[in-house]
Amino acid sequence: MKITNHKLAAEAKDFDISFEKTPNVSGEFKDGFPNTIILHYTAGASLESSVVWLKNPKAKASAHLVVCKTGKIVQLAPFNIRTWHAGKSEWKGRKRLNNSSIGIEIDNAGLLEKRVDGYYTNFGKKVADKDIVLAKHKHQEEVKAWEAFTPEQVAAVEMICFVLMQQYNIKEILGHEDISPRRKIDPGPAFPLQNFREKILFGRGDDEVGEKLVAEGKIGVVTADLLNIRTNPTLDAAKAGEPLGKGTKVIVEKTVGEWSFVKVELAGWVSNKWIKKF
Ligand SMILES: [Zn+2]
Incomplete structure (x- = not known):
């Protein structure tokens, strides 16, 4: 949609x-x-x-x-x-x-x-x-x-x-x-x-850990229809798993240049462009 x-x-x-x-x-x-x-x-x-x-x-x-x-x-x-x-x-x-x-x-x-x-x-x-x-x-x-x-x-x-x-x-x-x-x-x-x-x-449940992460600006959500998640912060790096669907909630562990290292059930690198932070 x-x-x-x-x-x-x-x-x-x-x-x-x-x-x-x-x-x-x-x-x-x-x-x-x-x-x-x-x-x-x-x-x-x-x-x-x-x-x-x-x-x-x-x-x-x-x-x-x-x-x-x-x-x-x-x-x-x-x-x-x-x-x-x-x-x-x-x-x-x-x-x-x-x-x-x-x-x-x-x-x-x-x-x-x-x-x-x-x-x-x-x-x-x-x-x-x-x-x-x-x-x-x-x-x-x-x-x-x-x-x-x-x-x-x-x-x-x-x-x-x-x-x-x-x-x-x-x-x-x-x-x-x-x-x-x-x-x-x-x-x-x-x-x-x-x-x-x-x-x-x-972008949170009602747990305290979630609230703390939101307060720290570490919760993001995927805005692309499908977002590749990679093992390194480069476009030619291997994929860490299946692409993430739109609306997937991610924890942004760190950001380096154009890339963010995020945790879902998987962890890996995605383009900043497709992550909206709250
Ligand atoms: Zn009404």
């Missing part, structure tokens, strides 16, 4: 991406923006119904992207244009987050309703047990039932955030619930937002 002219494009058919234009937009972002990604769930019945709604002028709502349960992605506006997904919102003294953020809607029913024979969506569909997550929302007291996100959706959103971070000045990944806490509960506790944010923004 890559971004061309502010639009997502698949690479080697890695993701199914299409573009449908919504009229529900404002003008371009001002300089320095977007700098935030806001995640939502649609609470809708399907990708198609959500896309139809977000293209309808009566909705007075939109987003840049909608991500289907299969991982299929529909883009509704280019990333240099402001969409209407955040509504009344505030984060760290900054208001009206539509002016500074990219909105990603994830096809998911959200909070479920308990009935005598099980859990139902707000559009009246019974949800299979395997698709239910029982969890407490961070702004609520009691455990409730939520529709699970699919691994394909989480993987697609992760790759989207990764390519957005490479292209734009993204500093934060937040939920709608974070910027409109009294009004909104999406994407809710079924979405692994905390892990996700740390993995994407800081």
Whole structure:
């Protein structure tokens, strides 16, 4: 996946991406923006119904992207244009987050309703047990039932955030619930937002060693589709193993000229050009 002219494009058919234009937009972002990604769930019945709604002028709502349960992605506006997904919102003294953020809607029913024979969506569909997550929302007291996100959706959103971070000045990944806490509960506790944010923004798990390495600027991530790893810092040196794929997290042990010595499960030399440090 890559971004061309502010639009997502698949690479080697890695993701199914299409573009449908919504009229529900404002003008371009001002300089320095977007700098935030806001995640939502649609609470809708399907990708198609959500896309139809977000293209309808009566909705007075939109987003840049909608991500289907299969991982299929529909883009509704280019990333240099402001969409209407955040509504009344505030984060760290900054208001009206539509002016500074990219909105990603994830096809998911959200909070479920308990009935005598099980859990139902707000559009009246019974949800299979395997698709239910029982969890407490961070702004609520009691455990409730939520529709699970699919691994394909989480993987697609992760790759989207990764390519957005490479292209734009993204500093934060937040939920709608974070910027409109009294009004909104999406994407809710079924979405692994905390892990996700740390993995994407800081390239780390939640271990102390990882945090220390991030603080020291030693964690990098591969930005080339495939990056050769070599036994010496020269182009004709033997390969240390299979090339590293895009998004592979590496520990940068040392840098000499154009080359960095990195550790993955393998260790060897790669070109600096293809390593982004956090
Ligand atoms: Zn939302």
